[in-house]
Amino acid sequence: MTRLQGKVAIVTGVGRSNGIGAAVCRTFAAEGASVFFTHLYDYDKSLYPKNTEKGWPDLFAEELRQSGVQVGHMSLDLALSGSGSQLLEEAVRAVGFPTILVNNATYSVDADFRQLTEELIDAHCAVNIRGTFMLSAEFARLIEREKVTAGGRIINLTSGQGKGPMPGNLIYAATKGAISVFTESLAAELAPLCITVNAVDPGPTDSGWMSEEVKEALLPQFPMGRIGVPDDAARLIAFLASDDSQWITGEIIHSRGGF
Numbered sequence: 186m187t188r189l190q191g192k193v194a195i196v197t198g199v200g201r202s203n204g205i206g207a208a209v210c211r212t213f214a215a216e217g218a219s220v221f222f223t224h225l226y227d228y229d230k231s232l233y234p235k236n237t238e239k240g241w242p243d244l245f246a247e248e249l250r251q252s253g254v255q256v257g258h259m260s261l262d263l264a265l266s267g268s269g270s271q272l273l274e275e276a277v278r279a280v281g282f283p284t285i286l287v288n289n290a291t292y293s294v295d296a297d298f299r300q301l302t303e304e305l306i307d308a309h310c311a312v313n314i315r316g317t318f319m320l321s322a323e324f325a326r327l328i329e330r331e332k333v334t335a336g337g338r339i340i341n342l343t344s345g346q347g348k349g350p351m352p353g354n355l356i357y358a359a360t361k362g363a364i365s366v367f368t369e370s371l372a373a374e375l376a377p378l379c380i381t382v383n384a385v386d387p388g389p390t391d392s393g394w395m396s397e398e399v400k401e402a403l404l405p406q407f408p409m410g411r412i413g414v415p416d417d418a419a420r421l422i423a424f425l426a427s428d429d430s431q432w433i434t435g436e437i438i439h440s441r442g443g444f
Contacts, residue, residue: 188427190217193255193283195276197222197263197320198290200229202245203235205342206289208415210249212423213285219255221276221283223290225262230361232293236393255280263290263316264308269323284337285426286324288317288364291342293357301417306356313360317341318367319354320383325375341368342418344385345439365437372435381434385427387418388441408443417442 194213199206227422229237242258251257257279261268276283292312295307307428321339328337329410344351346362365384372382389395389403390413403412421440424430 186294187217188429189213189285191425192218192285192426193276193281194218194238194285194287195221195272195283195324196287196289196425197261197272198224199245199258200224200226201233201238201243201393202241203236203415205390205392205418206246206287208408208419209287209422210245212251212416212419213426214252214254214256216423216427217225217252217254218285218426219280220249221257221259223261223263224274224377225260225261225290227264227293233393263320264292264311268316269320270301272320273323275328277286283324283332284333284335286321286327286337286339287422287426288320288339288341290316291357291361293354295354296356297353298340298355299321301355309356309360313357314363317364320369321367325371325378325380328380329378334379336381336418336431339371339375339380339382340422340425341382341384342363343368343384343386343437345388345441347437348439368437369435376434379431381430383430383433383435384437385418385421385425386437386439386441387421388413388439388444390415390418402443406444411442413442413444 210398224242341364343365344361346358349357368384392415
C-alpha cells in the first residue's frame, strides 16, 4: 500500500480517534503520505465529551509516525480570518509541501426554523463555507505559485444534501450543499492546473455519535447489512488522493452502501 508514497497531505477536523478524519490520516500514513492535521478541542469536546481527550493529538501523531512518515498537527479554528494561510505555512514548515487537501472540518448545530438565529447562520457559514472555500483557494494558489506540474487533490466532505431534505438541520444542510456547488465549479477552474476537486458523501457513519437507538433505526435502511464506518470513507478518499484518480474531478460521490 504505497499509492501515496512521498506525498504530503493536510486533513482538517481530526479531533478524536474514531472520527472520519482520523481514519483518513491512518490510511494516508499507511499508503506512504506524510500528514498534517488540525483539531479544535473545545468544539469536539462539546459534541463528543466521552470521545475527546486534550492530549490525544500528540498521541495520534506518534501513532501515525509508526508508519515511517512525517506528521505534524495544530489547533486551528477555521472560522478565524487568515486561518487558511496560517495552516498552509505551518504544514510546509512541519512536514513539507502539501499536494493533497481534505476538507473534513465542519460546524454543525441542529436547528429547525423555530431555532434559527443570525448567530447560528454566521457560525456555520464561517467554517463550512468561508473556511472551506478560502483554504481550498489558498491551497490552489500555493500549487500555482510553486508551479507544481503534477497538480494536486482537493477532497471535500459533504452529507448527501442532494439526496433529500434534512429537516431540523437547516443551516448545516444549506452550508454543506454550498460545498457541493463549490466543488463542481472549482473543479472546472483548477483543471488546467491538474488539481482535481471532488466531494465525498459517506452517508450515516458510526463515528461515535450514534446511540444504540439510532443504529437500530438506521440498520434496516442499509441493504448491505451494516452501518457505514470511518474506514469506508477513508478508503475512497485515499483513492481520490492518489494518481489513480487523475481523470476524476468535479464529482460528488455518494458512497453510502446503498443507504
